[in-house]
Amino acid sequence: MGNPIQPFWLERYFAQYEFKAPYLLSPSDCESLSLKDVLGMADAEDLERWEKLSLGYTESAGLPGLRREIASLYSNTNPDDILVLAPEEGIYITMRALLSPGDEVIVLTPCYQSLVEVARSVGCGIMEWPLLSAGDHWELNRERLISLISPRTKMLVVNFPHNPTGFLPKREDYQYLVELSREHDLWLFSDEMYRFLEHDPTCRLPGMVDLYPKGITLGGMSKAFSLPGLRIGWLATQNRTAMEALSTYKDYTTICNSAPGELLALIALRSRDGILARNLDLIQSNLAAAHDFFYTFSRYVNWYRPQGGSIAFPEWIGPKSLDQACLELVNDYGVMVVPGHYFNYPGSHFRVGLGRRNFPEALGRVEAYLQQMA
Ligand SMILES: Cc1ncc(COP(=O)(O)O)c(C=O)c1O
Structure with a gap:
């Protein structure tokens, strides 16, 4: 016997905030390419194929x-x-x-x-x-x-x-x-x-x-x-x-x-070589920013260094509950952060996405939030 499928809680959370919050701290993808970017990689044969598709x-x-x-x-x-x-x-x-x-x-x-x-x-x-x-x-x-x-x-x-x-x-x-x-x-x-x-x-x-x-x-x-x-x-x-x-x-x-x-x-x-080089550069530079940031704010967050992908999963150790902090961050500071329970993980970890260009700005908003809490 099968079971009714549960709502996909992470996707529902994204549906609520992804296109409304000005900053996303937790996306898992790398900065998207545009149609123009991809067609710019095409040779003459591909372009003709595209036109006649x-x-x-x-x-x-x-x-x-x-x-x-x-x-x-x-x-x-x-x-x-x-x-x-x-x-x-x-x-x-x-x-x-x-x-x-x-x-x-x-x-x-x-x-x-x-x-x-x-x-x-x-x-x-x-x-x-x-x-x-x-x-x-x-x-x-x-x-x-x-x-x-x-x-x-x-x-x-x-x-x-x-x-x-x-x-x-x-x-x-x-x-x-x-x-x-x-x-x-x-x-x-x-x-x-x-x-x-x-x-x-x-x-x-x-x-x-x-x-x-x-x-x-x-x-x-x-x-x-x-x-x-x-x-x-x-x-x-x-x-x-x-x-x-x-x-x-x-x-x-x-x-x-x-x-x-x-x-x-x-x-x-x-x-692919060019796309991967671009994304790895972006991840490395955001990773360095994340490392410095979470070192500075180590009173609030235990940093776990990732080894691959465009994500990390540090632990919130601040004075408020993680859910409360995420709610205040998205409502008052415009930054969406995904708490770890969306991955069925107990405790206070949250996901950080390292693949987007505006990651430093999103961190800046988190900094403003942490500073008013101090
Ligand atoms: C581990 C993992 N598998 C599969 C998927 C599904 O990929 P897509 O959203 O492109 O269908 C995702 C998306 O976030 C993912 O993180």
Whole structure:
């Protein structure tokens, strides 16, 4: 038996403030590119294709050239291993197509809510594998993970670089997840939406699609590539049974993708080095500002340095409750801040988004708030 799906609390919170608050301290994406920016990256052939683009239905699995370009992001993956879809759709489809009521799913938490909620709505038992706070950074605990495995466990769900903490595991810990999943014959769903935003690029992990035959990678244009409005992402797996089940399910969600979104994604991916360099510069400069700021205001906040992605998850230790502080910040200072309970995390952590140009101004508003509190 399935369960009614819960509202997506984080998305509802964003819906309330994202287009009203002048400053966002907690967005997860990097500064968006414009249509003009992307067309500026196109060569003459792409531009002609853009001008003549038919707005008809498209190939269900995705534009063949785009699937080829996506496959080139991995080392051992073919275009046939790629299904293009909206990222959120990728989570929904995977859980719906591969899980059944009564299965158990282990999910790394805190997490983006749909990674846990869709499986719960299918009727699965959810076993939360908590990322542990170690004072100023985050840690995985292998023993805890092993203790959650049962004969009913069907899937392990992870997300690296991790939303909301910016945690990135060591290569041997990532590989350990593969060995454990192999031993217990689990699907390993790896949300890699923040891949390519490793603060030290030498720490980048391989896509799960390259490592494990029952691995499923979720990737997309929304975070590292600055194009969330295209609604283009992908599932990548070498497992034929999974690919067939995922493709079958897609006929009941979107059938196919939007032609303009696919072509713009293709143009942007071909120019990915420039986009990624721009975003990493922005993140590094905002990270330095955040580091100084939270050091100065360490009476109010414990800073946790992230290792990848465009987000961090420090802890509020100020005199008011975190919810009260977030309410006052958005109502009186025009800065939206997302409290950690939107990621089902108890306590007083909050998300900081490091990918936007006006991050220093948003910090300035937070500074004004903290100063009047002193
Ligand atoms: C970890 C993670 N996975 C998936 C998604 C979904 O991406 P999109 O909003 O582009 O559908 C997000 C969006 O914030 C995310 O943070």
